[in-house]
Amino acid sequence: MALRLIQVLSHESENQTVSSLRQDFELLEPKLRPPFSLTIPSSQEYSQLNRAILYGVLCEPHFAKTHIKHLHAIVTDGYAFIVNLLVKIVSELYPKLVDTAKDQLIWVTETMIDVSAVGVDSLLVSLLRQIIGGDYSDGNLWLCFELVRLLLAKWNFLLDDQPLVLSSALYTYLRLLADHCRLSDDVKLGTLRRLEIELCVKIVREEFHLCLKIGRDLIRLLQDLVHVPEIRAIWKDLILNPSQFKSSGFSDILLLYRSRTSSRYILLRITPEMEAQLRFLLTYVKLGGQKRHQTWFAKKFLSGPDRETLIVDMVRFICCAHHPPNEIIQSDVIPRWAVVGWLLKSCRKNYVEANVKLALFYDWLFFDERVDNIMNIEPAILLMVYSMPQYVDMTHSLLEFLLLLVENYDVEHNDVIVQGVSSAFNILVRKGVIQSLDVLTSSSALSPFLKDRLRKFLSGVKVGVSKQLQPVPLPIPSMLPLKFSAVSSMETPTLSPR
Structure with missing residues (x-):
């Protein structure tokens, strides 16, 4: 045969x-x-x-x-x-x-x-990239299990010879756990979840210096898992007792906030095939002729019942890992902001939509032009500007979300976030991404309430939380303030198969 x-x-x-x-x-x-x-x-x-x-x-x-x-x-x-x-x-x-x-x-x-x-490190990373988020097929779960088993079994070798594989594994499995924990009643996921939690906790507790290499996206991923008891315990120490991690130089979560996440980690959560198709879309497909390509892409990669969570990873990829050259930006190729808008409109579940918006704005919250790239924040501002006036609901939704993030994301470090978002707005105007913020603050299409709040923010006036912003959907539990008293008093959400 x-x-x-x-x-x-x-x-x-x-x-x-x-x-x-x-x-x-x-x-x-x-x-x-x-x-x-x-x-x-x-x-x-x-x-x-x-x-x-x-x-x-x-x-x-x-x-x-x-x-x-x-x-x-x-x-x-x-x-x-x-x-x-x-x-x-x-x-x-x-x-x-x-x-x-x-x-x-x-x-x-x-x-x-x-x-x-x-080169065995490259082989392990290549295998990690083949695990698909939101995919509960037997073959995909088998790969999840085999790799987490292998990583635990070869811990000593990896720690001594290939430590960056462990930070890659941490990024991968924290992201996968967010999906796997949503199906808490699924028996076949029980053993896999326990191994995934064991690996992630082992890396964070024993080798925290490797976690620091991930940068700020580590916080974004950990927040999605605050309902997991072992992760909640990590949160308590991160906020109240950082010395527990015995990592030189780490004394506050600000160190992670101020560290931009490398695209090598962002790439871990989309397969090479997804990456190739997204790059093709953003390099060769003309604006106005993208519909059939988007339909094919959605059918290929997003048609599963739980594949929607992949949109978070795709938006993070578009913002942080795909930075087209000027000749593409100035051509009639479909721009990144338009693809992000399409992906955002593809979200059916509120918590996914909120997490996609968080992924879109995440680098805004801690933006520092000395370490951050303006290309990471460009898609969000252009999506808000170019959605007016025809799709003003999109602009409303994004601007509301951003203002809510500024006031609520981390109340203990609100001054850092205000500075980050202010710096993001300033550099976008200074570098000519948009001509002026008047396009938002003076637009007749936007609600007077939103324009007033934005003007106050830009002028440095402290803006309190308003009930008018409460309808904006929030990620659960990732939007909880990072103050541990808020986290510890949270009731564990009831998770059931979607």
């Missing part, structure tokens, strides 16, 4: 990567069985042998140990070539791999960790 690595539909052409691996396997198959040749292979032969062995490992589980022994005998590059092949397979082919190949992929990854292979 022919060996299969991927599932290929009848209308699809053969994948070149798979074809290359299979051809080398078929060419060298006689040499892949003991006794092995003692001849030192040339550079070309070495590459072919690596490809053949990897194909055998993935497609012949019953011979996998033999193939690995063969690899150990010939390796001369610290396993770099075969790890690069594995990363390529994961990034390009993972969704199409047959189940046995996925099983073998985890097995060979564990083997590469055991031999301290060059």
